[in-house]
Every structure is written in C-alpha cells, then in structure tokens.
Amino acid sequence: MAEYTGYNGNSLEFLKTNKIVVGDSVKILADITYSGIVMPRYEHSDDKHIVLKLKSGYNIGLEIEKIEKIEKNPSIEKNIQKNQDVKKNDNLPNILLLSTGGTIASKIDYRTGAVTPVLTAEELNSSVPELATIANIDAEVLFSEYSENIMPEHWLQIAEKINEYSKSDYTGIIIAHGTDTMHYTSSFLSFALAGFPIPIVLVGSQRSSDRASSDAALNLIGATKFIIESNTKGIYVVMHQDENDDTIACHLGTRVRKNHTSKRGAFQTIGDNPAFLIVENQIQKNISKDFFKVNEFQPKINLDTKVALVKYHPGYDPDLLNQLIENGYKGIIFEGTGLGHIGKVMYENVKKANEKGIFLGMTSQCIDGRIGMTVYESGRDLLDLGIIPLENMIPEVALVKAMWAIGNYQNIEEVKKIFIHQANEKMDEAILKKLFKICGQEKPMAEFMPMTIQDLGNSFLSTIPTMLDLIQRNKLFHFLKKSWSQNDHS
Numbered sequence: 001m002a003e004y005t006g007y008n009g010n011s012l013e014f015l016k017t018n019k020i021v022v023g024d025s026v027k028i029l030a031d032i033t034y035s036g037i038v039m040p041r042y043e044h045s046d047d048k049h050i051v052l053k054l055k056s057g058y059n060i061g062l063e064i065e066k067i068e069k070i071e072k073n074p075s076i077e078k079n080i081q082k083n084q085d086v087k088k089n090d091n092l093p094n095i096l097l098l099s100t101g102g103t104i105a106s107k108i109d110y111r112t113g114a115v116t117p118v119l120t121a122e123e124l125n126s127s128v129p130e131l132a133t134i135a136n137i138d139a140e141v142l143f144s145e146y147s148e149n150i151m152p153e154h155w156l157q158i159a160e161k162i163n164e165y166s167k168s169d170y171t172g173i174i175i176a177h178g179t180d181t182m183h184y185t186s187s188f189l190s191f192a193l194a195g196f197p198i199p200i201v202l203v204g205s206q207r208s209s210d211r212a213s214s215d216a217a218l219n220l221i222g223a224t225k226f227i228i229e230s231n232t233k234g235i236y237v238v239m240h241q242d243e244n245d246d247t248i249a250c251h252l253g254t255r256v257r258k259n260h261t262s263k264r265g266a267f268q269t270i271g272d273n274p275a276f277l278i279v280e281n282q283i284q285k286n287i288s289k290d291f292f293k294v295n296e297f298q299p300k301i302n303l304d305t306k307v308a309l310v311k312y313h314p315g316y317d318p319d320l321l322n323q324l325i326e327n328g329y330k331g332i333i334f335e336g337t338g339l340g341h342i343g344k345v346m347y348e349n350v351k352k353a354n355e356k357g358i359f360l361g362m363t364s365q366c367i368d369g370r371i372g373m374t375v376y377e378s379g380r381d382l383l384d385l386g387i388i389p390l391e392n393m394i395p396e397v398a399l400v401k402a403m404w405a406i407g408n409y410q411n412i413e414e415v416k417k418i419f420i421h422q423a424n425e426k427m428d429e430a431i432l433k434k435l436f437k438i439c440g441q442e443k444p445m446a447e448f449m450p451m452t453i454q455d456l457g458n459s460f461l462s463t464i465p466t467m468l469d470l471i472q473r474n475k476l477f478h479f480l481k482k483s484w485s486q487n488d489h490s
Contacts (some may be wrong), residue, residue, distance in 0.1 A: 006041025011050055014064045020072065028052065028071040088136045093171035093228055095135045098161060099175050101144035101155070114158040128217045135171070135224050142358065147178025147204075152305050155188040159301045162193060162200060166297060172199040172227030174220070179204040179258055179266065182237060186253030187400040188303070190235040195297040198431055199227050202253070206264045215240045215264045220247030222278050229283045240264040241277065250276035252287075254397050271368050271392050284463060303407035305330035309399045311365070312456040321349040330404040331359040331415070334387065339372040340364055340379055347385060347450045354386030357412045359402060361419060362387045363395040388419050 003021035004012055020038060021028060023312035027035045028315070036052040039059055048059040088094075112462055131137055134250065142161055177185060186202050194202065203223040205216035223238040226248075234254035251269045260266040269275070277284040306329045310321065324332060332353060336342050340362040342350075353360060362382065365370055371389040373379030390398050403417045 002027050006045050007047070008045075009047030009187060011041075011047045011064055014067075015050065019298065019301075020070060025073040026052070027071055027073055028067055030066050033108045034060070034061075034062065035073065039270060057182045068395075082191050089132075093135050094169060095137055095172055095174060095227060096165060096170045096177060097137050098158070099141045099144070100150065100158065100175060101146065108143060122159045126297075128220055130217075130221055131224060134226060135223075145178070146413075147180040147182060150178070150181055152188075152303055155185055155192075156301060156303065156378060158185065159189055159192045161301070162189070162196070163299050163301060166197060166299075167391060170198060173202060174223050174227070175200065175202045176220075177202050177204050177240075179206060181242060183253075183267075183394075184396055184400055186235050186237050186256065187269070187397045188404060190253040191401055191404040193235065193297075193299055194233075196233060196299075197297055199230065199233050200253075201227060201250075202237045202259050204239065206240070206262060206266055215245075216230045218245055218248065222250075225278060225281065226250050226283065230285075232276075235268055236275065239267040241274070246279065248278040250278065250471070251276040252399075255394070257394055257396065265272065270394055300404070300408040303403040304330060305403060307333065307359075307399060309333045309335060309395060311335040311395075312337060312346070314343070316343070316344050318344070318349050323352070325349065325353050325356060325358065325422045329358060330406050330412075331361070331396060333361045333363060333390075333398045333402055335365050336362050337365055339375055340382070340387075340389055341376070342382065343375075344378070347381065350385045350387065359401060359406065359412055359415050360385075361390045363390050363393055365395075365408075368392075375488070390419060419426045 003023075004015060005022055007200070008017060015021065015038070022038050022040045025039050026036070026038055035051055036054045036056065036114070039051040039053050041051055048065070049063055050067075051059055053059050053202075057487070109259065131168060138163075142157060146156065165173065175185070182204055183201050189200060189202075195208040201223045203219050205214060205219055207214040207216070217352055219239055237251045237253060237256045238248060239251075242249035243263060249265075249267065250270070252275050253270050255272065255275075256267055257270060258266050259268045273286045275285075275287045277286060308329050308331070309326075310316075310332055312334060334340075334342055336488050350360065362371055362373065370392045373387070373389045374381050393401075401419070402415070405418050409415055409418070455475055
C-alpha cells in the first residue's frame with residue numbers, strides 16, 4: 001500500500017498501531033525530540049526503523065524500539081504554490097526535455113514526503129523558474145529507472161525517440177539521466193546519432209533537489225544555456241565542474257566518466273579539458289576543433305550486446321575468456337595494464353578468439369595516456385594475435401562502441417576499419433598539437449590541417465587530391481583558401 005511504502009514487519013505494525021502513514025508530519029520523542037515527515041523506504045529495507053525527513057532536508061533513521069512516543073503534528077495548511085500555467089514566449093528558443101528517471105529537477109511530494117521527478121513544463125517552471133526566462137521547455141517522460149537499471153535496450157529507446165525530432169524546430173534536446181551510467185548512454189548516442197542536427201545534452205544531479213547542496217537546478221540551467229549559446233552540435237554531458245557553483249562543465253559524450261561517488265564535480269573529461277565551460281553564465285570554448293563534422297545525418301540505431309569488457313589482473317583465469325568464446329561473443333574489449341598488456345597465460349585463447357572472427361580491442365586501466373603496444377615485446381605479440389590498439393579510448397566507451405559497430409556493420413573487417421580509422425585521426429591530431437606547441441602556440445587551428453577521415457575513411461594515396469578538390473569546391477575550409485581566391489598560388 002502507498003501509505004506504507006517500504007515498511008514491513010515490526011515497522012509496519014508500529015505505524016499502523018499509531019495511525020501514522022507515509023507523508024504525515026510527526027513529533028517523535030526518543031533520545032531527543034524530532035519533528036519531520038515520515039518518508040517511504042526502499043523495498044528491501046529492514047523492519048526495525050522508520051525514516052524521518054527533518055526540516056533541514058536531511059533524512060534520519062529512528063529505531064522503533066527506542067521511540068517512546070510518536071504523535072501527529074497539528075494539521076496545518078501547507079503553503080504550496082500552485083504551478084503557474086506556462087505560456088510559450090515566441091521570442092525564446094524551444095528545448096525538449098526527455099526524462100529517464102534521474103533526480104534532476106525533482107521536487108518534494110508533500111503527500112508522501114518523497115522526492116519525485118518533475119515531469120511537466122508547469123512543474124519545471126515552478127521548481128526552476130529561471131528556465132522560463134531563457135527557453136520554452138517541453139517535457140516528456142520516456143521511462144523512470146535508476147541509472148544502474150538502464151540497459152542497452154533503453155539506449156535504443158532513447159535514440160529512437162530523439163531520432164523522431166531530427167527535423168523539429170527544437171534548438172536542442174536535454175536528457176535527464178541518473179549519474180551512475182550516464183557516460184554509457186552518452187557514448188551510445190554519440191555513435192548512433194552522429195551528425196544529429198542539434199545538440200543533445202545529458203544532465204543529472206549528484207544531490208537531490210531537497211538538499212541545500214543540490215546541483216540539480218544549476219546543472220539544468222547550465223545545460224539549457226549551453227544548448228542556446230554554444231553554437232555546436234553533438235552529444236555532451238553537462239554537470240558541475242567542482243564543488244562550487246561557479247562553473248558548469250560540458251564534456252564530450254565519449255570522453256567523460258564519473259570519477260567520484262558523491263561529489264558534485266564527479267564528472268571529468270579524461271585526458272583533456274572539458275569541451276566547454278560555463279563561467280559566470282558565459283560560454284567558454286576549450287576545444288580547438290569541432291568534433292562533429294558529419295555533414296549528413298544518417299542514424300545507425302542498432303547494437304549487439306554480445307560484447308564483453310575483460311579487466312585483466314594477475315591471476316585472471318584464461319578459461320573465463322574461453323567461456324566468452326564458446327558462448328558466441330562477437331567482441332571482447334580488454335582493459336589491459338599500462339601500455340596495453342595482458343599476461344602470456346591469455347595468449348592461446350586470444351589466438352582462438354581471433355581465429356573465430358571475434359573483434360579484439362585493447363584499452364588501458366590507466367586513467368590517462370595512450371596505448372603503446374609496439375614498445376615492448378609482449379605488446380607486439382598481442383598485435384600479431386589480432387588485438388586492435390584503441391589509443392586513448394575509455395574502456396567503457398570502447399565497450400559501447402563495439403556493441404554499436406557490431407550491431408550495425410556486416411562483418412568483423414568493417415568493425416576493425418571503424419576503430420582503426422578513429423585511431424589514425426587521433427594520431428594526426430596529436431601530431432598537429434605537438435607541432436603547434438613547438439611553434440609557441442598552445443591550440444592548433446582546425447583549418448590548418450583539415451581531415452576527411454571521419455567521412456571518407458583512410459583513402460591512402462587519394463587523400464591529398466580528394467582534399468584539394470573539396471577545398472576548391474568550398475566543401476572543406478583551409479587557411480590557404482584565402483590566397484587561392486586572390487589567384488596567388490605561390
């Protein structure tokens with residue numbers, strides 16, 4: 001029953017005996033006197049405690065055996081503002097908010113005392129009134145799941161829903177998402193919806209909105225401002241940069257992970273700075289080039305979950321790898337040591353996997369840096385056994401990309417090309433960055449060395465004539481174009 005959600009056994013009997021239900025405002029005499037709202041509990045909670053939300057916003061558990069007296073507070077009229085009808089402002093951009101069950105922009109349900117998601121435009125306007133001054137927000141609920149329960153099939157559902165709005169008049173799309181697996185979802189959307197014409201932003205909160213330290217409202221406001229003012233497309237994760245409220249970080253969806261369990265600045269870009277920062281309401285662009293250059297949006301919304309992430313460690317049983325092979329897995333991502341190594345005890349089964357046409361990719365357990373499998377003999381051996389080095393790709397991202405690639409392409413050779421071409425691009429970028437640094441310039445100009453590998457793949461000897469043709473036809477910008485237009489071919 002909703003009146004006793006999460007309570008069972010002794011705690012349930014205690015509430016019934018005292019004619020108390022979830023949501024009641026009560027006074028409890030125990031070691032001291034407590035006043036607050038009786039909260040619901042999780043399904044598998046013990047039967048020895050009741051949970052009380054204090055006026056401070058924090059929850060406490062009280063052992064029923066130590067409660068001397070409990071009584072309802074006198075009934076008072078709760079001063080709850082009714083949601084104001086939201087009227088669209090034709091002068092403001094339109095943004096779609098898709099809810100998947102995170103705590104972002106949630107509110108107190110005074111009937112139950114629980115924190116519930118804000119689901120309508122009216123509720124959003126009431127909870128975060130600043131939004132109404134910067135954008136028209138349309139809200140839609142896809143599903144309501146804790147992020148640990150969001151599975152690949154949910155990624156497909158999110159991508160399919162977003163794809164419906166590829167030709168809409170929305171300026172951007174916000175996805176309210178739980179934080180624990182948000183970088184998995186952002187990775188899949190980055191691959192499945194590459195080239196999507198408007199920015200897609202995943203946003204969450206580390207602290208629920210009823211806490212004084214909540215980051216929910218500021219993250220949502222930051223995501224909205226970012227969509228409106230950044231003049232970019234692609235998939236991003238927008239969250240607090242640190243514990244302070246001064247800066248909101250906007251991370252590329254494939255370069256971010258959650259690095260702390262509870263801090264507000266838990267999300268960090270791995271190996272680089274965030275793509276954008278919002279500092280004192282001003283957008284700062286940190287990336288030297290636009291990452292999302294796909295000219296034509298062609299969604300590829302499929303995946304294959306027969307991909308495993310194997311974290312190698314001393315004592316790893318190679319038979320576990322063999323079980324993956326025998327169970328029909330199509331891809332294995334290794335999270336290897338250092339520069340990308342696994343023990344010799346694994347080699348026989350790695351060879352077996354390669355012979356069966358299983359995609360094999362290598363990432364590193366190190367937080368930063370790149371794979372370097374030609375440095376040591378063991379790395380070169382693994383290359384000979386068919387393992388593809390995945391440069392600085394985050395292991396979780398590699399897992400998701402392999403699921404996506406195997407689900408969308410016909411054979412293993414096509415899957416390998418996708419990963420290898422990306423690695424080539426990253427090496428080119430690293431060379432350019434180092435060259436400019438030698439010349440005393442920190443950030444390379446994107447127009448200095450344009451690339452076609454994202455769209456055309458590795459075209460070898462035809463790369464230069466193809467690029468020259470694209471530049472001459474104004475399909476690709478290069479800084480030399482100016483002198484060409486003046487008939488100066490020197």
